[in-house]
Amino acid sequence: MSDEEIQNPKSKIQNPGDFFELTNEPIDVGKVARRIVPSESGATVTLDGYVRQWTKGKETLYLIYEAYEPMALKEMGRLIETAHARFEIAHVGIVHRLGKLEIGETSVVISVSAPHRKAAFEACGWLIKELKRTVPIWKKEVYAGGEVWIEGENHGANVN
Amino acid sequence: MKVRVLFFGATAEAVGKREIEFSLAENTNASEARTEILEAFPNLKKYFGKSLLFAINQEYASGDEIINNGDELAIFTAVSGG
Numbered sequence: 001m002s003d004e005e006i007q008n009p010k011s012k013i014q015n016p017g018d019f020f021e022l023t024n025e026p027i028d029v030g031k032v033a034r035r036i037v038p039s040e041s042g043a044t045v046t047l048d049g050y051v052r053q054w055t056k057g058k059e060t061l062y063l064i065y066e067a068y069e070p071m072a073l074k075e076m077g078r079l080i081e082t083a084h085a086r087f088e089i090a091h092v093g094i095v096h097r098l099g100k101l102e103i104g105e106t107s108v109v110i111s112v113s114a115p116h117r118k119a120a121f122e123a124c125g126w127l128i129k130e131l132k133r134t135v136p137i138w139k140k141e142v143y144a145g146g147e148v149w150i151e152g153e154n155h156g157a158n159v160n
Numbered sequence: 161m162k163v164r165v166l167f168f169g170a171t172a173e174a175v176g177k178r179e180i181e182f183s184l185a186e187n188t189n190a191s192e193a194r195t196e197i198l199e200a201f202p203n204l205k206k207y208f209g210k211s212l213l214f215a216i217n218q219e220y221a222s223g224d225e226i227i228n229n230g231d232e233l234a235i236f237t238a239v240s241g242g
Contacts (some may be wrong), residue, residue: 049242065241066169068234071218072241096241108242128242136215136234137241138169149170151211152240 036091043117161229
């Protein structure tokens with residue numbers, strides 16, 4: 001990601017120092033992590049989620065990610081606010097890639113800085129679990145013999 | 161009244177469109193709207209049924225929200241980002 005793109009995110013920053021974005025460009029993991037390091041922090045935990053080639057013996061050729069962009073950004077912002085309320089953390093940065101991703105390319109980065117590492121680990125784990133449950137982004141897996149839109153865990157509170 | 165209905169991923173492929181305009185009676189709630197949309201697009205009902213999620217104006221709906229003219233509705237499968 002270029003500096004220009006970083007300065008022009010597709011999202012509004014709610015807590016200064018936090019950010020959440022969707023991008024069609026490759027994600028520079030280190031750059032995401034370095035954007036959230038205030039002086040009172042002592043540790044940053046970063047998740048680098050990338051495209052897996054083999055799932056239970058089946059080979060993936062590539063993935064396509066699609067988002068309901070405005071709602072995805074709202075939900076990402078909400079997750080960060082909730083993380084601040086639940087964990088002793090300083091800042092959070094989340095960037096999710098969209099479009100076609102090759103094997104090994106980074107699909108999502110979540111970086112959490114905190115005064116102490118324990119809260120950063122816990123918050124990062126909580127954030128990816130919730131992102132996969134509530135943020136409206138979908139992946140299509142393309143195999144040699146076909147393709148399928150993956151369905152995640154069902155969101156608890158919805159219309160029956 | 162008229163609303164927009166958006167589809168994504170698997171629901172967009174099942175419907176063959178990413179966005180439609182849909183007519184609803186005044187005071188229709190989320191649950192009723194969902195039923196009407198599934199009736200209008202049998203593939204959605206056939207392939208996904210009760211597992212579909214529903215949003216009104218970019219917020220998850222729980223069922224009794226009243227829909228207004230011009231609202232943006234969305235129907236999609238359980239999310240799978242990450």
